[in-house]
Amino acid sequence: MLVAEQLTKAYGRKTALHEASFTLSNGITGLLGPNGAGKTTLLRILSTYHQPTTGKLTLDGVQWSRKNMEHIRSLIGYLPQHVGLFPALTVREYLSYIGSMRGMDSRLVKERTEEVLHEVNLADKAREQVRSLSGGMKQRLGIAQAILHEPSLLLVDEPTAGLDPEERIRFRNLVKRLAFNRAVLLSTHITGDITMTCDRVFLMKQGRLEAHEHVHSVTGYASGRVWGLYAGREEYERLLGNPALFITDAAQQIGGGYNLRIIAQDEPCAGAELVQPTLEEGYMVWLNGN
Numbered sequence: 061m062l063v064a065e066q067l068t069k070a071y072g073r074k075t076a077l078h079e080a081s082f083t084l085s086n087g088i089t090g091l092l093g094p095n096g097a098g099k100t101t102l103l104r105i106l107s108t109y110h111q112p113t114t115g116k117l118t119l120d121g122v123q124w125s126r127k128n129m130e131h132i133r134s135l136i137g138y139l140p141q142h143v144g145l146f147p148a149l150t151v152r153e154y155l156s157y158i159g160s161m162r163g164m165d166s167r168l169v170k171e172r173t174e175e176v177l178h179e180v181n182l183a184d185k186a187r188e189q190v191r192s193l194s195g196g197m198k199q200r201l202g203i204a205q206a207i208l209h210e211p212s213l214l215l216v217d218e219p220t221a222g223l224d225p226e227e228r229i230r231f232r233n234l235v236k237r238l239a240f241n242r243a244v245l246l247s248t249h250i251t252g253d254i255t256m257t258c259d260r261v262f263l264m265k266q267g268r269l270e271a272h273e274h275v276h277s278v279t280g281y282a283s284g285r286v287w288g289l290y291a292g293r294e295e296y297e298r299l300l301g302n303p304a305l306f307i308t309d310a311a312q313q314i315g316g317g318y319n320l321r322i323i324a325q326d327e328p329c330a331g332a333e334l335v336q337p338t339l340e341e342g343y344m345v346w347l348n349g350n
């Protein structure tokens with residue numbers, strides 16, 4: 061378990077993270093926030109890449125310090141937004157290289173390489189060059205390098221951006237499986253990834269972190285404010301022009317009309333009915349401070 065107390069990070073005069081306190085236990089915690097909210101800063105601190113300006117971190121009972129950083133690093137796996145994958149190596153060579161760079165025993169590297177190749181479903185690609193892999197396979201190889209040393213904390217930064225739907229689902233299931241016996245922090249802009257995989261959610265805005273024990277409590281921000289309505293083209297256009305409304309979905313129906321979902325304080329027009337909000341709608345209400 062990771063315990064963070066009052067973590068702050070300043071880049072010169074810019075405070076990118078303000079006194080964040082939270083715990084991470086087994087399972088997946090989603091990290092959601094707009095561009096510039098401080099998500100990558102937080103992940104870089106937790107991956108030991110950056111030092112916090114102030115604050116305290118404890119992982120599996122061990123308090124972080126310069127002296128025990130090597131031990132702490134052995135407990136953490138990190139898949140950054142852009143992972144350097146050495147295109148000319150084969151998949152197996154790449155994992156062996158990462159293992160030896162981490163100072164793992166060579167027999168253990170061999171053993172773990174075969175295990176993780178199966179875990180991420182790349183065993184049949186072991187002899188292929190990294191450059192020949194698809195985007196989704198590269199992301200799975202990124203996860204393989206992150207779990208090679210069996211970390212208890214796995215940090216994943218925007219893993220499914222750019223993946224096709226099948227690879228996205230495959231990736232979600234992989235991370236879900238990995239979270240049975242470790243804590244995973246998953247930063248993403250895709251609310252669907254969080255709804256499908258996460259137990260808890262951290263919301264971040266302007267460097268401030270708000271921890272939610274359940275995805276439902278974020279959804280709750282939009283409770284009583286999301287309206288469903290079937291509208292014809294003209295009415296849809298009229299509603300689009302109303303700045304007090306926020307249309308979150310407009311699925312076109314076979315008859316030519318639209319099934320709209322609208323965030324609004326009050327009934328946006330006659331016939332609209334309150335509907336169950338989604339995580340995305342709860343997040344939008346939270347983000348705009350309503």
Ligand SMILES: Nc1ncnc2c1ncn2[C@@H]1O[C@H](COP(=O)(O)OP(=O)(O)OP(=O)(O)O)[C@@H](O)[C@H]1O
Nearest residue numbers: 071074075076093094095096097098099100101102
């Ligand atoms: N090395 C740095 N030096 C100065 N400011 C930085 C540095 N890294 C990040 N920042 C600033 O800190 C803030 C948080 O940035 P960060 O990259 O952590 O946000 P983010 O939530 O990950 O954004 P995105 O979703 O766009 O990746 C931003 O205002 C950014 O400009």
